[in-house]
Amino acid sequence: MTISKLYLYTRFERFWHWMQGMLILLLIVTGFEVHGVYRLLGFETAFAVHNLCAWAWLVLYAFIVFWIVTTGEWKHYVPTFSKMFEVIRYYTSGIFRGEAHPVPKSERVKHNPLQRITYLGIVSLLVPFQMVTGFIYYYYNRWPQFGWNWTLSTVAVLHTIGAFAFLVYLIVHVYMITTGHTLGSHLKAMFTGYENIAGGD
Template sequence: MNNERPQKMYLYARFERFWHWAQALLILILLVTGFEIHGTYTLLGFERAFTVHNFCAWTWLVLYAFIVFWMITTGEWRQYTPTYKKVLEVAWYYAFGIFQGKPHPVPKTKRTKHNPLQRLTYLGIVSVLVPFQLITGYLYYFYNSWDQLGLDWGLSGVAILHTIGGFAMLVFVITHIYMTTTGHTVLAHTKAMITGWEEVHDPASVGEWEYKK
């Protein structure tokens, strides 16, 4: 691990911070309205919750397209390149090492914003869970057009799948919020995602786990 004193680096671009917080807000509203539509509680009323839920779903789809475009054109997609190197070490750190005052096995740098475990998690969210929710959600939304599309499925099955996806997203959100508190201070990562600046080690370094062998 690099023992040099961390440097304050501009790590998160303005649009990156915008889509992060916009997506967080949309997911929160979708979860709240989604569980109300499911009948878990009454907050806005079914019709209003349904309207808000659908509006946020379409907004998220548009935002998602812009995020993908931004990642491709800026090369930021490389930050999410999956690797299994040091995954077990990182998992051990978050489960035990962090409570023993151990150093993080993969220091954050400008080149590597996300450690191997984060990369695999975010890749799974972006490539599996989000599309799963969008597809099941829009199937639910366009239920009256199923005959025209030649679909002969049960609505309850799609609803159950969409709800399962909602719970999976809720688990991710709770875990993600917890992970934001694991910086050198409780609010360090949150502050970085607001200002764009975060303390990192050598910003030009390449961790040994990144080298291809």
């Protein structure tokens, strides 16, 4: 088997990947503390850090969307069902038998069909949902001015559901990192920008 290097992830792409991951992790940790699950930083500090990270994430998210749209990276997120079932079969059984990935990475195809749908759903649905519920929650004292009649518990539950969805995604994402041709090859690629692509002999 031959291994070739392919430059797939730009500096900004790697920057926003790690920055967004750090912000989401901090938001989860501080968010659960604000909800009283445990005591780590103290309520006031956790609340302040949570809000700071939320604003930072909003700014970063705006830059990410702008970058994806203006650089043509959006093409890598267009959903497709071509070879979708082959990819699912690969991750559920083929990978454990040493089979080759049905959709190898290339400069033209960074993400397989399963990744495309997952990432598109996160960027276009889960992230906006979490941000909207978070900022509605944040401006609770101004609800009467806006004529909003929700209950605080409803918004809190919705925001918490979104947090659990992100937590599940992070766990799955960390597992998927280990599915390269070596245990750490995908992780290394998000530091160097170069993905090692396994080929035939």
